[in-house]
Amino acid sequence: MAESTRIAVDAMGGDGGLAVILDGAARAAADRPDLSFLLVGDEAAIRAALESHPALGPRVEIVHAPETVGSDEKPSTAIRRARVTSMGLTIDAVKQGRAGAAVSAGNTGALMAMAKLSLRTIPGIDRPALAALLPSLGDNDTVMLDLGANTECDARNLVQFAVMGAAYARTALDLDRPRVALLNIGTEDLKGTDIIRDAAQRLRSASHLPMAFTGFIEGDRLSRGQVDVIACDGFSGNIALKTAEGTARFVADLLRRAFSSSIRSKIGFLISRPATQLLRDHLDPNNHNGAIFLGLNGLVVKSHGGANAIGIANALKLAAKLVDDDLTRRIGEDLGNIEARAA
Amino acid sequence: MAESTRIAVDAMGGDGGLAVILDGAARAAADRPDLSFLLVGDEAAIRAALESHPALGPRVEIVHAPETVGSDEKPSTAIRRARVTSMGLTIDAVKQGRAGAAVSAGNTGALMAMAKLSLRTIPGIDRPALAALLPSLGDNDTVMLDLGANTECDARNLVQFAVMGAAYARTALDLDRPRVALLNIGTEDLKGTDIIRDAAQRLRSASHLPMAFTGFIEGDRLSRGQVDVIACDGFSGNIALKTAEGTARFVADLLRRAFSSSIRSKIGFLISRPATQLLRDHLDPNNHNGAIFLGLNGLVVKSHGGANAIGIANALKLAAKLVDDDLTRRIGEDLGNIEARAA
Missing domain, CATH: 3.40.718.10 (Isopropylmalate Dehydrogenase)
Structure with a gap:
């Protein structure tokens, strides 16, 4: 260049x-x-x-x-x-x-x-959305938005988040056709609020865009690497992101407590340190740093x-x-x- | 008896x-x-x-x-x-x-x-709420409700969830005066939706009930053991609960992957097994089993x-x-x- x-x-x-x-x-x-x-x-x-x-x-x-x-x-x-x-x-x-x-x-x-x-904002966008990269079990991180900028959203907002998130994933994650899902409390078509169902309907008909809408995703699958972009209102997104961060820290705290519970486990910890270090690297926020206002x-x-x-x-x-x-x-x-x- | x-x-x-x-x-x-x-x-x-x-x-x-x-x-x-x-x-x-x-x-x-x-339902209750016990770093589990029965709630619903959850915590957790919080995307008074702020206002004036309202709690503090009851609408509650479950599994999967990454770490794992077993017990859903319709x-x-x-x-x-x-x-x-x- x-x-x-x-x-x-x-x-x-x-x-x-x-x-x-x-x-x-x-x-x-x-x-x-x-x-x-x-x-x-x-x-x-x-x-x-x-x-x-x-x-x-x-x-x-x-x-x-x-x-x-x-x-x-x-x-x-x-x-x-x-x-x-x-x-x-x-x-x-x-x-x-x-x-x-x-x-x-x-x-x-x-x-x-x-x-x-x-x-x-870009014409047609009321408020920018905050997007971040979450660690996952898949080959790439997962883009999630909105994370708190817009506490209440209508279907059009959610569709815009999905489209902006997909464009971001194409660039940040080098994907041709990111898989996009809406965060919901179930995967069946009838689950969730009218707003979410309406947004899903609109995204299903957006097959001309460089993204693949895969439907709804639940909270327990956010980190599985099954989708590349998760769109949601800022309230649920903020709750999900912070709950994920808090739970990861909670498990790490329990692990630390467990490893220091006996001499034997302390020795085990020292031996397996390179392994726990791998885990730490994978979860380290510094390795997924950079949220963006879209x-x-x-x-x-x-x-x-x-x-x-x-x-x-x-x-x-x-x-x-x-x-x-x-x-x-x-x-x-x-x-x-x-x-x-x-x- | x-x-x-x-x-x-x-x-x-x-x-x-x-x-x-x-x-x-x-x-x-x-x-x-x-x-x-x-x-x-x-x-x-x-x-x-x-x-x-x-x-x-x-x-x-x-x-x-x-x-x-x-x-x-x-x-x-x-x-x-x-x-x-x-x-x-x-x-x-x-x-x-x-x-x-x-x-x-x-x-x-x-x-x-x-x-x-x-x-x-009990007179005055429109729909029952689903409450569950979450593991925490504190002395007792934490009651969380609603977990998906009511996707959209008004302030009165949230207040009822808080009151029912507190009564449940007094019984299930043997507490005299459970600490109660509302799930929100920030802890300042101005954070969140009108509905949540209204519910907080009503709960602040409920000091005659056997519970202590402590304000808002964010997703990253759900497991810290700082409150005994967390009230929220069924949509955010379901997202938070499933995200917590999914993240705990995600970290466990990463840990398993890390421990099996080399002979050395496998040996370390075997030695520290009693410690990781402690962790597994603490997180095992069987040890926190029993959600209830309140x-x-x-x-x-x-x-x-x-x-x-x-x-x-x-x-x-x-x-x-x-x-x-x-x-x-x-x-x-x-x-x-x-x-x-x-x-």
Whole structure:
């Protein structure tokens, strides 16, 4: 690739601070020699931190932002400071065309509100949806959306989520024709609410789009790798995602408790450590990092707040991939196709 | 206890069939010498199977039922055969006052429909709620309801679920003042739908009831043991419960894959087997068996279809405990108290 792919990075967002963000950027830069960054935040602090990353220097431009968004700050307050905060100016760089995508590990609600206000939604989309990648037993991760941006949805919203999720899966997971399902409390046609049944009906007739609608999926099959995209309203999606995270942690806690219950089991644990390490890697959120707001006129990727340098690098590489594949255009085309068919 | 506590048992329901049901009854009878059973099903088959359980014989009465409800049978079809099926006649025994509670491991939808039609709901309750016990990191299991009986709920429904769940927790978990929370996508007062916020408002003013409302709980904290009762609509409850089950299985599958990835890890697994066995016991659904339909004029306990004899015994003992504590009366009183306050 002759031209450089440039990502705007909120250098001040996230629990690990500037040091972790720069470590992550350096890792991503090493993997992708065509990447360059617009680092947004306190200029003096960034310059000082860059001294530990001499290889990064030539590929970085700094945008000074005097303030940061607090991790507990209300979106309504954050919005008013968009022009002086690292998060606001990171998004603005995408709006101004200075970067192909924005990446922040900061306050999710504030990021969503600012991104929506600044970039606006694609025509026909009321509110952007938040999509993330979940680990699965299959060959690839599973895209799930919406994860909390839209607590109440109608059938048209759910169809749009499915279409946007499929476009995202084609890019992020390199799939030609992602398998798409609606989250429901049973797999029979009659299960669930009128809204979900209506959405299923509409998706069944969307066979002209590059996706395969497979019907309903229940909560106990989310991680089986049987579908590539799971669409749902933001309320159930948030409940499902957090329940999955909480249960994985719960089982890990029980396992830790079990392994430390006797000398014998402690020895067994030490011997089988490479195996449990494999498990840990598979479940590590850093290896699935990068949620994305879909439906905006521009790419905004949200990193886990607690991501380490590997996690940040993954979020940056994901953003770069979405820029290269022109995800925003793809989504617009697919949405146009399904609306045209419905009309 | 001078008087016997009698449980009606659908002897034909469940994946394990009659043999597992009778093994379970024998185990429960050994633990509780005051228990007796009304076994409902094919009389000849039950008599033959009872020969392996001589101790059970004197404590059993058989009610012949010529037919059974299929595991995939639609509730609407099952209802029409209530007078000839083991499930229908098990519920009828409670209605006729011949048993204090009904237990079945059969088709959940059919059991719900039949129980509602036969026993009717407590005044003021539109539809019964399905409650189950989830394993937790705390000292006791956590009650969660509704788990799929009511896909759409208003604020009054959610309040009733909370009140019924608290009465259930007082009995099933031996708690004086259970901590109750509403499932939501955030813990701040403004999070979630209008319905959930309205329900929270009503529960905050219910301090005269024997329960402590603690506000909202998110999906990632369901298993932490921080609350005793989690109330939610049947859609999110079903999604959360199944996601938790699926994720626990997913982590176990990954663990199995990890442990069998090398000779070394296989050896480590063998050495630490007692530890992983502890974990398995803690998560084994048989050790948390017995979901219950709350809000009916009578007790109906649903066992997991795949329960083993220990699971069946746990469901039977749970049913007996609820009979002894007169759960139905308790729920009626608490609902009366909260309605009176609201009026």
